Amino acid sequence: MKILIVSYYPLGFGGAEVSMKILASGLKKLGHEIIFASTGHYEGYKNYKLRNYRKIPFFFLRDNLLGNELIKIINKERIDIIHSNGYYTSLAVLKAAKKTGIKSVVHFRDYALACVKSTCLDSSNKEHERDTYRHIFVEYFPLRWIWEFYKWSYIKRSWKKIKQFDLVISNSNPVKEKLKSLGIESTYLANPVDLEERTKTSVKELRKEYKIKEFTILYAGTLEEHKGIYELLVTLKDFLIKNKVRFIIAGKGSSYFKILKYILENTIINAKMIGMKQHEEIMRLYKLSDLIVVPSIWKEPLPRTILEAMQNNKPVLATNVGGNIDLIKDEYNGYLIKNNEWEQRIKELMKNKSLREKLGRNGRKLLEEKHDLKKISKELEGMYKKILIKN
Structure with a gap:
């Protein structure tokens, strides 16, 4: 073909x-x-x-x-x-x-057919089933009404064509x-997921290259409100300041400077923003990290971050929403965070290397079964x- x-x-x-x-x-x-x-x-x-x-x-x-x-x-x-x-x-x-x-x-x-923003979240990050003209009227400033009404009208007309x-x-x-x-x-x-794709450089060599010795947490994704990375940073502020950990934030988006400002104002010296990286570089970061976090607020359809974390035998902490639930079996290949228990779960995994390795192996096994x-x-x-x- x-x-x-x-x-x-x-x-x-x-x-x-x-x-x-x-x-x-x-x-x-x-x-x-x-x-x-x-x-x-x-x-x-x-x-x-x-x-x-x-x-x-x-x-x-x-x-x-x-x-x-x-x-x-x-x-x-x-x-x-x-x-x-x-x-x-x-x-x-x-x-x-x-x-x-x-x-x-x-x-x-994504949810592009149900929402002009593709997320089905309003400005306060509350979920709704789909947009309506009334919802747009309430959600947007008057200067935006004509444009957003036009977009929604176009989307609705496309349903039959799809x-x-x-x-x-x-x-x-x-x-x-x-x-x-x-x-x-x-x-x-x-x-x-291409299970044959592997980063050849060892973890030891990668950590030496990146000058990292501490327990390392990685967030890799776009920096938007609905991704929840700002809220996670606020939740973990005291933990990050008091503990020898490295928090790497890889990505770009409209929340970039908001996150950077918060890090600088609170002197969170072990949180490092590295911008957007190409796929090959991100795979290297997965390998050197100890733990991957996916703090999505919206019903993330199917986060590629989780797939790539499991590809690299890494445990994942993710919010209990959307496609996260399809990929994470709680306490099998990671944890689904239900009551903002981020710090508790991170501490558990920091102390228990064998548990991290077990969760990582289980994640890889799930990939082989369902995503090869x-x-x-x-x-x-x-x-x-x-x-x-x-x-």
Whole structure:
């Protein structure tokens, strides 16, 4: 098969892009030809550079322009299947597929069809099922009303169109349930992990390179309000100041300077912000760390951070929400934090290396059972073949 993957954002933007590239590598090993269409570059594959349409305020115009670009690629490359990685490119992909008569797939990894912010959280971080015009009226300043009403109207109109895809994929149970609540049926496909990918450098060498001797806690992800990293830092402030630990915060986002200001004002010298890092560097950080934290406030669909932590045999502490519950079996491969018991759980794991190692091994075992790239790739291949034989 010749498959065109439309992943609008470049690698480094988020976990969805990493997951899609890993999935592409599995399909490639099965003998399929993979081509990427993106504003970035996916190394190891033929790439078509898409224009940046983010500044175009009229969504229908953006979809038409992007759709026309994709039609040219499909005709030139004689594509069999076009696969949209996320909602942003979905309607353009559908248009291109309809015009050229090929099969179409859309892959959902968040709540973009239920909320203009894709999180289903309001400004006070309270969860709601989906946006409504009334909710937008209450939530936003008057100057934003027209724009947010327009966005929500566009999203609502897209629900019927999404049903026209030959295959709709959801990456987690929370996403699948959210789509179902909107009347959209989807097929679950677990996020893949390449179990053969390993950082060759030893932990001892990595710690020497990074000049780290202390017990090390790692947060790796975007720095946004709904990710909960600021709240976790506030909760752990006294613990971090009083104990010999290193807290590494890897990522960027709108909360970056808020977090940095808090660290400086409270002289939390063992909390270090290192900015966004490429996938290979993040994997090295997982390996040298003792513990990974995922403090999400929102119903995180399926955090790639947890998968990568388990890939590196590391225990995970995560909030008891969303896709975290799908990945963490409490007290088996980590702990689900229910009553803000972060400090208690961290202290337990600091004192007990054998427990950390046991939780890490169990996490790796879960990956082998449910998220092995070889299995997931064959599963997706089967889905592709099924829609290709349909009239």
